[in-house]
Amino acid sequence: AQSVTQPDIHITVSEGASLELRCNYSYGATPYLFWYVQSPGQGLQLLLKYFSGDTLVQGIKGFEAEFKRSQSSFNLRKPSVHWSDAAEYFCAVGAQGAGGTSYGKLTFGQGTILTVHP
Amino acid sequence: DGGITQSPKYLFRKEGQNVTLSCEQNLNHDAMYWYRQDPGQGLRLIYYSQIVNDFQKGDIAEGYSVSREKKESFPLTVTSAQKNPTAFYLCASSIETTGPRRSGVRETQYFGPGTRLLVL
Numbered sequence: 001a002q003s004v005t006q007p008d009i010h011i012t013v014s015e016g017a018s019l020e021l022r023c024n025y026s027y028g029a030t031p032y033l034f035w036y037v038q039s040p041g042q043g044l045q046l047l048l049k050y051f052s053g054d055t056l057v058q059g060i061k062g063f064e065a066e067f068k069r070s071q072s073s074f075n076l077r078k079p080s081v082h083w084s085d086a087a088e089y090f091c092a093v094g095a096q097g098a099g100g101t102s103y104g105k106l107t108f109g110q111g112t113i114l115t116v117h118p
Numbered sequence: 119d120g121g122i123t124q125s126p127k128y129l130f131r132k133e134g135q136n137v138t139l140s141c142e143q144n145l146n147h148d149a150m151y152w153y154r155q156d157p158g159q160g161l162r163l164i165y166y167s168q169i170v171n172d173f174q175k176g177d178i179a180e181g182y183s184v185s186r187e188k189k190e191s192f193p194l195t196v197t198s199a200q201k202n203p204t205a206f207y208l209c210a211s212s213i214e215t216t217g218p219r220r221s222g223v224r225e226t227q228y229f230g231p232g233t234r235l236l237v238l
Contacts, residue, residue: 046227096223104151
């Protein structure tokens, strides 16, 4: 079974600083990976996803993530953080089940809370 | 507007009462999901359904029940057997797409705004 680790429970950065949120996964085959963002009391919004191909993935709101197979990582980055980026961020890994379907095979990390100081 | 709606936004349950959370989607997605979110525990899968009239248990199905009579709707009932129901409940729907160069089929899940269930 696959698993996801987000090593940082809480990260604080200053507005305008760069950001990197870490995500490590465990899966025997080639995974497919997601980053979601959640504002307090809201649902999850998809930031970006990696299915295959180019290992550097661009997402919405100026975010990008890089898939590194050798390190089993899919870290999320943003060059300059805005106060509105303060939220909780979730990394997720998907797998392919029997028969080729992927339904029901998404595993989420525990989340990283981002605080942005003015 | 296409999307996923959940109602109500807040729900209060009395001791011994069953309550039902609504989830509707107009995205024409085949699969729908229910997750429970508790602080510091991420998302845990309760039930999911790949197709109408069929559903599977997730990791924490005990004390919950679902139905999938229509493609657009996947209501979740929190029964009196669920002893610790206070949580944030998220509904999601998904579509599978085939990736390039035989990379296989992958699903992308999209989430509703959530329902917060509180016990009186």
